[in-house]
Amino acid sequence: MRIAIHHHTHYEYDRPVLLSTHFLRLKPAAHTRTPIESYTLQIHPQTYLIHWQQDPFGNFVSRIDFEEFMKEVSIEVAIVADISRINPFDFFIDAYAQYFPFQYEAQLKKDLGPYLEISENGTQLQQWIAAIDYSQKGIIDFLVMLNEKVFKQISYTVRMEPGVQTCEQTLHYASGSCRDSAWLLVQLLRHIGLAARFVSGYLVQLAETAPHGHSLTGTEEDFAALHAWAEVYIPGAGWIGLDATSGLVAGEGHIPLACTPEPAGAAPITGTAEKAETRFTYATTLVRL
Structure with missing residues (x-):
């Protein structure tokens, strides 16, 4: 069974605000046993710099540095995965x-x-x-x-x-x-x-x-x-x-x-914004391919 996961996070502010550096932990870890066929990360507006890193524990982290004041930010993750049955007890023990x-x-x-x-x-x-x-x-x-x-x-x-x-x-x-x-x-x-x-x-x-x-x-x-x-x-x-x-x-x-x-x-997303009225929405959808 191949599936597509779409994860959308949206922040909307009542005025243009300056955002701190954000760190996103939204990419499947290297050790995941579920085969990941594709992964994309999209951020709008596209006025930012992105650098991929690994933290001390080997997790993938994307560092996002925003270049201008923002009135809204949209973070979208799309993953295609193969959900094949896994025996969770398939291992040896010393x-x-x-x-x-x-x-x-x-x-x-x-x-x-x-x-x-x-x-x-x-x-x-x-x-x-x-x-x-x-x-x-x-x-x-x-x-x-x-x-x-x-x-x-x-x-x-x-x-x-x-x-x-x-x-x-x-x-x-x-x-x-x-x-x-x-x-x-x-x-x-x-x-x-x-x-x-x-x-x-x-x-x-x-x-x-x-x-x-x-x-x-x-x-x-x-x-x-x-x-x-x-x-x-x-x-x-x-x-x-x-x-x-x-x-x-x-x-x-x-x-x-x-x-x-x-x-x-x-934490999947860390970062701060200047003080403002904020509207936060998120959605995660799944589609069978």
Whole structure:
């Protein structure tokens, strides 16, 4: 199945404003397992300079320097991808890491340092960690159990406020956006000694119906949107995606854009404008080819 994703972001100001340098993290990461056939980025008006970079974590970043005052800015991304079925468990695991708990080898632990850093340690988080079943079990069984636990206890909500909730806020409200659940899972994994990172990307869901017309995938129509999830590093397997919003392991529908130790580094668009009344709209559409 070949699909086209069109992602449009539009800012409209009540007067011409000067924009700071913007950084866009809207190009699929090099390690995405979903084959990307084409990618285009268009910005209007076309009075800007663009420089492609890679951040310290290997993510593609486009630096945009605007050359004049702007009354509106339009950012459009078009991607053609091959959504072929992927077995998310198609990997090997090093012998010493096949059962939880385990310890990373010394050099690997040093390399994974930023992804083991614990930045939250609240009371509710500690209580949640203490309630985890730590009896020895296969590492994949353990990860699936932990991901499902977050999925079942944290309900999903659309949250338009910028930034990410603290783990204490997410646990207190028992709800959060996809980025809130992802960050909670990242911190949980680090607390129990597993390297984890925050992922921003596109989530693609295709409607698939049985002969009698009922949905097989839980969605009634094709869907694409910006999304967030976590990845955990398991020796031998590498980075494994865990989507706490659905309780599933990441598959062909998860297209990563940026993977970082902290959520702020994975924001799809960063930059500022002079103070003005601003109208912000966005849309993501998906078409089967």
